[in-house]
Amino acid sequence: MSMETTAWHALYSTRFAQQDKRPFSRATLVRILRFARGHRRSLLAFLGFSSALALLTVATPLLAGRVVNAITGGAAVRTVVVLSSVIALIAVAEAATGLLTRWLSARIGEGLILDLRTAVYDHVQRLPVAFFTRTRTGALVSRLNNDVIGAQRAFSNTLSQVVSNLVTLLATLVVMLQLSWQITLLTLALLPLFVLPARRMGARFARLERERADHNAAMGNQMTERFSAPGATLVKLFGRPEEESAEFARRAGRVRDIGIRTAMVQHLFISSLTLVSALALALVYGLGGYYALRGTLDPGTVVSLALLLTRLYAPLTSLAGARVEVMSALVSFQRVFEVLDLKPLIDEKPDAVPVPEGPVSVEFDDVRFAYPSAEKVSLASLEDVATLDTRGGEEVLHGVSFRAEPGAMVALVGSSGAGKSTVASLAPRLYDADSGTVRIGGTDVRDVTAESLRRTLGMVTQDGHLFHETIRANLLLPRPEATDDELWDALRRARLDGLIATLPEGLDTVVGERGYRLSGGERQRLTIARLLLAQPRVVILDEATAHLDSTSEAAVQEALAEALAGRTSVVIAHRLSTVRAADLILVLESGRIVERGTHEELLALGGRYEQLYRTQFSERPPLPAEEEAAVPGLR
Numbered sequence: 001m002s003m004e005t006t007a008w009h010a011l012y013s014t015r016f017a018q019q020d021k022r023p024f025s026r027a028t029l030v031r032i033l034r035f036a037r038g039h040r041r042s043l044l045a046f047l048g049f050s051s052a053l054a055l056l057t058v059a060t061p062l063l064a065g066r067v068v069n070a071i072t073g074g075a076a077v078r079t080v081v082v083l084s085s086v087i088a089l090i091a092v093a094e095a096a097t098g099l100l101t102r103w104l105s106a107r108i109g110e111g112l113i114l115d116l117r118t119a120v121y122d123h124v125q126r127l128p129v130a131f132f133t134r135t136r137t138g139a140l141v142s143r144l145n146n147d148v149i150g151a152q153r154a155f156s157n158t159l160s161q162v163v164s165n166l167v168t169l170l171a172t173l174v175v176m177l178q179l180s181w182q183i184t185l186l187t188l189a190l191l192p193l194f195v196l197p198a199r200r201m202g203a204r205f206a207r208l209e210r211e212r213a214d215h216n217a218a219m220g221n222q223m224t225e226r227f228s229a230p231g232a233t234l235v236k237l238f239g240r241p242e243e244e245s246a247e248f249a250r251r252a253g254r255v256r257d258i259g260i261r262t263a264m265v266q267h268l269f270i271s272s273l274t275l276v277s278a279l280a281l282a283l284v285y286g287l288g289g290y291y292a293l294r295g296t297l298d299p300g301t302v303v304s305l306a307l308l309l310t311r312l313y314a315p316l317t318s319l320a321g322a323r324v325e326v327m328s329a330l331v332s333f334q335r336v337f338e339v340l341d342l343k344p345l346i347d348e349k350p351d352a353v354p355v356p357e358g359p360v361s362v363e364f365d366d367v368r369f370a371y372p373s374a375e376k377v378s379l380a381s382l383e384d385v386a387t388l389d390t391r392g393g394e395e396v397l398h399g400v401s402f403r404a405e406p407g408a409m410v411a412l413v414g415s416s417g418a419g420k421s422t423v424a425s426l427a428p429r430l431y432d433a434d435s436g437t438v439r440i441g442g443t444d445v446r447d448v449t450a451e452s453l454r455r456t457l458g459m460v461t462q463d464g465h466l467f468h469e470t471i472r473a474n475l476l477l478p479r480p481e482a483t484d485d486e487l488w489d490a491l492r493r494a495r496l497d498g499l500i501a502t503l504p505e506g507l508d509t510v511v512g513e514r515g516y517r518l519s520g521g522e523r524q525r526l527t528i529a530r531l532l533l534a535q536p537r538v539v540i541l542d543e544a545t546a547h548l549d550s551t552s553e554a555a556v557q558e559a560l561a562e563a564l565a566g567r568t569s570v571v572i573a574h575r576l577s578t579v580r581a582a583d584l585i586l587v588l589e590s591g592r593i594v595e596r597g598t599h600e601e602l603l604a605l606g607g608r609y610e611q612l613y614r615t616q617f618s619e620r621p622p623l624p625a626e627e628e629a630a631v632p633g634l635r
Contacts, residue, residue: 028330028333028334028337031337032151032154032330035112035115038111039107039108039112042107042111043108046101046104046105047159047163049100050163050167051164052097053094053097053101053164054163054167054168055167055168056094056097057094057311058168058171058308059090060087060090060307061303061307061308061311062175062304063083063086064300064304065300065301065302065303065304066083067080067084067300068299068303069299069300069301070083070300072299072300105157109152109157112151113148113152116151116152116336117144120143120144120148120336120339121144123344124140124339126346127342127344127377128344128345128346128372128431130431131378134374134382135382135383138220138221139381139382139383143335143339143382146332147332147335147336148332149332150331150332151333151336153329154326154329154330154332158326162319162326164315165314165315165319166315168311169312169315169319172308172311172312172315173312175304176305176308176312179301179304179305179308180297180301182287183283183284183287183291183305186287187284187312188312190279190280204265208258208262211254211258212255212258212259212262215254215255215258216255218251219248219252223248226244277310280313281309284302284305284306284309288301288302288306289302338379338381339379339382342377342379343376345376345431345432346429346431346432348449348450349446349447352449352450353447353449354448354449355443355452355453355455355456356442356443358441359537360406360441360442360537361404361405361440361441361442361568362404362439362440362568363402363404363438363442364403364423364436364439365401365437365439366399366400366401366435366436367397367399367401367423367433367435367436367438368395368436369396369431369433369434370395370396370434371396372393372431373393375388396422396591397422397423397433397591398590398591398592399436400419400423400436400591401436401593402584402586402593404568404569404583404584405583407566408568408584409570409571409579409581409582409583410569410582410584410585410586411571411572411573411585412424412571412573412588413574413576413579413585413587413609413612414608418591419588419591421542421543421572422591423570424540426445427440427570428457428540429450429453432445432446440453440456440457441456454478455534457536457537457539458531458534458536458538458539459540459541459542460524460527460528460531460539460540460541460560460563461527461543462542462543464515464520464524464526464527465515465527466514466515466518466526466527468510468512468514469511470507470508470509470510470511471500471506471508471509472487474511474515474526474530475487475490475491475529477530478530478533479533482533486533487529490530490532493529493532493559493562494529494532494563495525495558495559496522496525499522511523511526524559525559528559528560528562531563532562537568538567538568538569538570539563539564539567539570540569540570540571540572541560541569541570541571541573542572543572543573557578575616576609576613576616577616580599581599582598582599583598584596584597584598585597585602585609587602587607587608595608
């Protein structure tokens, strides 16, 4: 490794290192070793070959010195040929060992990345919905990418470098001291001029890189939000494009300025270290030449010392920055472990049972619930805040009890924030009740298997979320084995087959991010088609028509009528006309059921339901019964 290469390596190591002042416990190191346990054989082989490669690098300068001595001493041609052949064989051995070491390094590194990524991904899927409502997606993705790769470097890079540099350093020092202890000590005296700039300039580069990363992250967030369909629409409607552009240009300009400063300081840094290395070589040749002319040192020894000098400074400089690299890797591991340490909150019992076959009921028995506080489900670093929000933990459902009989429809109505969506989220175990019991088919949902609960219960939310994939892929989410005939049947029953048939790619049409290439009504009908394909026995509708116009709502209501036929259903609705035919209507206010009964019974009661009903129809007189029956609804 040349002096200039060594300087670049030292700069790179400190430039991209992460700084963190948090202490690292022994438990963290034990967890790191646990992840590495599966790669222990490869690690041992990797360290062995790295040590062998380090020793081979010391052999070449010694042989080169002997070649020079053989030439200047008038040795036989055969001696020079043999020495040269040995140097060639060592070069081949170095290349082969280096190739094998690189393969082992890649194998260990990529294997560790796979282990960490799959562990984090699997764990995140088990976290509660509250985690995703608080977390910045970009910060979470960074844990799966940047931090995982940073942790991987601890084994594929840092560990091997520390071992090989120690072996190289010790071997080189021993050989150089044997050749000439005077020259060796003098060259070591120049070492601070090489190492100290690397440490100081490395820290400066690290600050510049962090600042540039912050500005790049800010630009990335701005582009992510503004370039999405809803974000672009919001900017066009209410934003100030000129100010948006000016803010983006300001951040981009700062990145440019940092880039220029970085380039200039880099050049100054490398030039300075190259100058120091040149001075060290001049010292070796000057003092060594003096000793050689006096006859106290062989010319070949001078050449060997000069070649060994690079093998001495390189490992010393790398080891000087090794602590920064190790701490950087530990920071990455700790940031990954932070995510893995978050409690899932929803766990399946070892003795969980399937949901009973046949029509099933849904029952809430004195259910009380409070959303978990931020400290239980989130991390400040993932929310991009200094400290977590201390709010939360206050009870929002207070003793809710009702029963939806098999095949019956129960409707939940009430003011915004009354707790309707919270009730809907407890049945599929998006959250668990703090007290009381939620039962499906007479069995506590905490006692049934997650797979059977997913097959039993289907839900349509008001946003009608779709992945940025094809119509086929979105439909197959609950039933990957479904045939095309089943897909078209579900689309027909959702009143969407005609539209899909007119698309050039048909089922293979990409719906766009969040399905924004489709209208709101089309998105909802596609989610209903997905529900029909899943064939659940229980359906939960959470304001499925809340944001639709009258025409779209009518089409969606027809599809919903198909989806609810013969199934137990819990329907949350803002428009009371859509739940008139429900078997039971529950009025929620402030997390409590204040009224229950049929549409006619609640109107006759003259309470909160009657107020809601009159408010919705206050702009026009109530329709006659025969006309009101014609309003699209869940009949």
